[in-house]
Each structure stands twice: as C-alpha cells, then as structure tokens.
Amino acid sequence: DQQVKQNSPSLSVQEGRISILNCDYTNSMFDYFLWYKKYPAEGPTFLISISSIKDKNEDGRFTVFLNKSAKHLSLHIVPSQPGDSAVYFCAASELVKLTFGGGTRVLVKP
C-alpha cells in the first residue's frame, strides 16, 4: 500500500525548458510535502517543501504546487539546467515520519 506515488520513473527534457514532476498521495493526515534531489553515490538533499495549508511555494527556479482535493503535488523546474539531472523524490510528512515516493529520474539534455 504505497501512500506516496511517483508514476513517472523517468523524464527527459531539453536544457532551458520546463521540467514537471508529479506525485500523488493517499493519506489525508500528511502535513508537509517535500522534494528531495539525489545524485548517484550521495544521500538525498532537500530541495523545497510546502505546507498542507498552502497551494504553492516558490524558491528560485523551483516551484511546488499542491492540490489537496486531488491529493496531488507537482514540482516545476524552470529553466532546466544540465546540473538538474538527478533522481527526484517526493516525500510526505506525518508527525515525525517521512514517507517517500519511488523517485523520478530526470535527464536534462544540453
């Protein structure tokens, strides 16, 4: 029973274009949603988050949108850069625990 799902295992985008990553969840008790970025042989690093009471949060090239009624969130990266090539994990927080999705591998082509 996956509470957090990322249905696209991979995404390829041209440098300078927009990358859109999607995430769905089932648990209405999640209070924060986070995106993590992971390079090979490294631990995940925090990218951006959004509270369950908001619908948008922006940080530079990264914007996260939350649609609570649809239990859906997305991460927009604009413009995409080659250094953004990595695996992106969606995660959701309930009290002290963080539940992760399966990840989306993003490849930004120069």
Add this chain to the structure above:
Amino acid sequence: NAGVTQTPKFRILKIGQSMTLQCTQDMNHNYMYWYRQDPGMGLKLIYYSVGAGITDKGEVPNGYNVSRSTTEDFPLRLELAAPSQTSVYFCASRSRGGRTGELFFGEGSRLTVL
C-alpha cells in the same frame, strides 16, 4: 561541518553473518532514522528514534535492530544477513523543532549479502 556520518560506506557480507551500520550526527538533532533504498526504488523506513532511549519500527523492520543510547548515535544492527537485505542504507536526522520535516541524510552505506 560533518552533519550525518555513516560507516562503513561499503560492505560485503556472507549469508548468516551479522554486522552493525554506524550513524552519528553532530547537529544535536532529536530525531534519527534509518532508510533502505533498493535498486530503482524509493526509500523505505526501517526504524526511527525521537530521542535517546526511544526507538520505533518503520515499514520494513524485520531482520534489523536499533538502539539509541545517546543523542548523537543511532546504530543499525543486521542479524543473520540475508540476500534480501542487499541494499543502500541511509541514516538521517532532523531537529524536533524543524519547520518542514526536512531530514538531513548521510551519504549511504552500500551492503551486499552473498
């Protein structure tokens, strides 16, 4: 500026052997976690701790044990290693007052059981 430190980075075990993955953090974080990541998959929570002397099971605790005798250290013990425990293990921590639930991760420990 060490953050979360895991040792060893790599280890090969034979079936039935035991070992301990070490994790220490220098950020005075109350909460600590162990996750595993199987190839092409997301991270699954094994165990977590909200403070010294307090531990609790996550999604996939079978075959593992933890202890939390200090705020800094959170070792993960594998007893009777099995091939299904071949994975990359990540330790993470966060502060109790963290505003977003953000976890800080170590670099991971790659374990192979043959």
